[in-house]
Amino acid sequence: MYTYKVMIHPNNKQFTRIRLTLNKCVECNNIVYDYLDSFIKNNEKIPSCSDVRKWFTIQKQIKDKETLEKRCNMTNKESRDKHLDTLFYDVSNDALKQEIKDTYNSFVRFFKKLSNYPIRKKFNSYKSSFYVDPFKIRFTDKKVRLEKISTSRKLNRQILNWVNLAEKDRIPVGISYYNPRVVIEGNERLYIVVSVDASNSPKNKITTTNNTIGIDLNIKSVVTSDEDYYKSVTKTKTYKKAVKKEKRAQRKLSRRYIKSKELNKSLKESKNYIKERKIKNKYTRRVTHLKDNYIDYIIKSIIDNKPKRVCIEDLDVNGMKKKKDKKAKQIRRCLQQNPFRKLLTKLTYRCERIGIMVVKADRYYSSSKLCSNCGNKKSDLKLSDRVYICPKCGLKIDRDYNAALNLKKYALAN
Numbered sequence: 001m002y003t004y005k006v007m008i009h010p011n012n013k014q015f016t017r018i019r020l021t022l023n024k025c026v027e028c029n030n031i032v033y034d035y036l037d038s039f040i041k042n043n044e045k046i047p048s049c050s051d052v053r054k055w056f057t058i059q060k061q062i063k064d065k066e067t068l069e070k071r072c073n074m075t076n077k078e079s080r081d082k083h084l085d086t087l088f089y090d091v092s093n094d095a096l097k098q099e100i101k102d103t104y105n106s107f108v109r110f111f112k113k114l115s116n117y118p119i120r121k122k123f124n125s126y127k128s129s130f131y132v133d134p135f136k137i138r139f140t141d142k143k144v145r146l147e148k149i150s151t152s153r154k155l156n157r158q159i160l161n162w163v164n165l166a167e168k169d170r171i172p173v174g175i176s177y178y179n180p181r182v183v184i185e186g187n188e189r190l191y192i193v194v195s196v197d198a199s200n201s202p203k204n205k206i207t208t209t210n211n212t213i214g215i216d217l218n219i220k221s222v223v224t225s226d227e228d229y230y231k232s233v234t235k236t237k238t239y240k241k242a243v244k245k246e247k248r249a250q251r252k253l254s255r256r257y258i259k260s261k262e263l264n265k266s267l268k269e270s271k272n273y274i275k276e277r278k279i280k281n282k283y284t285r286r287v288t289h290l291k292d293n294y295i296d297y298i299i300k301s302i303i304d305n306k307p308k309r310v311c312i313e314d315l316d317v318n319g320m321k322k323k324k325d326k327k328a329k330q331i332r333r334c335l336q337q338n339p340f341r342k343l344l345t346k347l348t349y350r351c352e353r354i355g356i357m358v359v360k361a362d363r364y365y366s367s368s369k370l371c372s373n374c375g376n377k378k379s380d381l382k383l384s385d386r387v388y389i390c391p392k393c394g395l396k397i398d399r400d401y402n403a404a405l406n407l408k409k410y411a412l413a414n
């Protein structure tokens with residue numbers, strides 16, 4: 001599988017239609033969530049997925065009837081102000097169907113003990129998405145066709161379904177697609193995410209040198225066995241500045257929230273809250289983009305050396321979070337911000353695509369405690385010891401660089 005993520009540029013009409021589809025999907029999630037939740041609270045067995053879907057089709061008709069009755073004496077503008085201008089009928093049925101399946105699966109995952117108890121979706125969350133049927137989606141070099149953006153079936157109105165893509169000729173045309181979704185980030189930027197078969201993806205294998213690289217990851221830095229040292233994202237100046245601005249915006253936003261509650265206004269109506277949320281989303285976006293960009297920079301500079309093999313630690317991030325220490329709270333906070341998991345998955349995936357072998361060291365291989373020169377194990381090494389001193393051969397070496405060298409040895413031995 002190979003996944004494309006491309007930005008789309010809808011016009012104003014299209015944007016409002018997409019926004020409404022997203023809202024209806026959240027509403028659908030909430031209705032189904034409450035229904036399933038009531039079964040669990042009464043200690044009953046939940047019905048099957050197809051039964052839930054049948055139940056929802058009846059609910060859909062009832063809800064649509066209610067909104068039609070409410071807006072029969074209103075003008076168009078009034079109904080728009082009170083958010084009564086869309087029905088479930090106006091929205092793509094495939095998006096709603098998939099939303100029910102997703103909600104149902106989140107409960108199934110909870111019963112299998114794969115995840116925590118599911119959470120209700122919110123209307124103004126930073127990121128949300130809806131599903132598009134893969135047989136109905138169509139691409140040209142510049143445009144993508146979505147379903148039911150236009151409510152009319154007339155041919156000249158159907159043009160509204162075609163949305164502009166930001167990148168020309170990026171997504172291949174005329175093949176089968178998997179799991180296409182429209183994603184919104186920060187109530188402003190829209191993307192289309194679509195997967196294709198691996199045989200259809202662009203392949204460019206490189207000729208590698210005979211070199212092997214060990215990579216040591218920790219909270220403060222990323223160190224390779226070629227003596228390349230990268231500061232962790234969370235320690236850079238630009239990142240710290242961006243986080244500070246985001247925090248300040250969040251504080252202001254919550255003040256606006258309290259004020260609108262005091263005046264008994266709904267959040268959709270209070271303009272100052274909406275204005276402030278836009279600013280806050282801007283900073284959240286900057287923080288996530290800074291992280292992604294920095295990860296890409298590290299991976300690219302590793303790959304540019306064209307090694308034959310790359311050795312990484314199989315980090316147990318969830319285990320690290322559960323540790324009960326004096327400093328456990330601090331470490332947990334660092335881990336939350338640090339994109340370990342993203343870096344590891346992205347690195348393995350990219351290396352395998354261009355033909356670099358990835359070796360994962362065993363989870364209990366103590367790379368930092370061994371001596372890279374003679375192989376002596378120093379079991380009383382503390383986290384505060386930044387310099388590794390070997391009691392047997394007297395080697396003095398930076399702690400992280402020593403770990404990276406050990407990982408390189410591990411890859412050569414296996």
Ligand SMILES: [Zn+2]
Nearest residue numbers: 371374390393
């Ligand atoms: Zn030694």
